[in-house]
Amino acid sequence: MLLRRRGPWTEEEDMQLVCTVSMLGDRRWDFIAQVSGLNRSGKSCRLRWVNYLHPGLKRGRMSPQEESLVIKLHARWGNRWSRIARFMPGRTDNEIKNYWRTHMRKKAQDRDIGLLSPTAASPTTTYQSPCLLLADTSPDNGIDSAHTTHNNNACSCLTRTLIRSTHQTVIDGLPMDQILLKEVNTTLPALLGIQEPNDEACNNNTPYSPPTTEIWCHAPEMFWNMGDQEINQDADSTIWLW
DNA sequence: AAGATTTTCAACCGCTATCAG
DNA sequence: CCTGATAGCGGTTGAAAATCT
Structure with a gap:
């Protein structure tokens, strides 16, 4: 074989x-x-x-716009990553899934332990333009x-x-x-x-x-x-x- | 500087849906 | 209808990179 x-x-x-x-x-x-x-x-x-x-x-970090879009779409569709990905040109379901699991879980944890101040919750400033x-x-x-x-x-x-x-x-x-x-x-x-x-x-x-x-x-x-x-x-x- | 720990993300697995024959 | 091939999905894993101590 x-x-x-x-x-x-x-x-x-x-x-x-x-x-x-x-x-x-x-x-x-x-x-x-x-x-x-x-x-x-x-x-x-x-x-x-x-x-x-x-x-x-696209590659590179999610922009704040993309980040909020993921949140919106996930709130509506849950873990239907491929569907979410259709609304985010250049992003794959796998990428979004990975992103959600890492970033959002971390934020949830932070919130759970009361560390998420308004300042901390603001989007990252290290965003770089996606490189095609x-x-x-x-x-x-x-x-x-x-x-x-x-x-x-x-x-x-x-x-x-x-x-x-x-x-x-x-x-x-x-x-x-x-x-x-x-x-x-x-x-x-x-x-x-x-x-x-x-x-x-x-x-x-x-x-x-x-x-x-x-x-x-x-x-x-x-x-x-x-x-x-x-x-x-x-x-x-x-x-x-x- | 070095080892430990955490994070990231590419890749795999198992399953379901779809379609042609 | 049934069956096999193929495509696609969501969950999971594990190696590499990054960060921390």
Whole structure:
């Protein structure tokens, strides 16, 4: 039985996932896990994408506005984190959940022991503007810009072809999965600048820290979005909150 | 400076919902 | 309907980072 890799993701794994998702879209995670060459479960890939690699994610502290919004929404919906997250663009359910558990529990504790004076309850002043997870294309970022452009073009072209064909089940008598698999097998190694699936990298347990903005230098134009329509529809139906 | 303690948050687990065949 | 595959959700864990003593 195949033993799947677990634990922290490496930068190389992230790049593989980003490239694969950019080609195939953020659906069918088992298939993505399979064709990406990542020795990970589809579930793990999805989680990594949703909580960390998605281009629309904000990072950094919650703003006071966001903080009060979390409080409002939690008062209405309780621990329905994914629902709350829909009203906070760029924040994931996991992030909000973590935030609530740490900050709010602490505040509740403080209040319980009578330490929460009006001053102490005021929002933190160390808030920093959320940094968007976008590509840093400045010359000193260590990325070869020519290589980047080449990859973007190649990736975008393939992406458009694949997106179009993803809506069909069979092309030229081949099941869609086989066609996609073939395309990915030929294209992904080139995009990542590797010749063969890198076993060493798959076995490398060395984690890396913070968001890797360089990844987006290798990603194609974004064809995904945050499901804005659905968010807006939800927002419309509960506009009374504000 | 070093060890202990606390906080943070990425990742996993188990479960349910949904959908296609 | 039934079944299996897949997506998504909420709760939990544990390692790393930050803070305290």
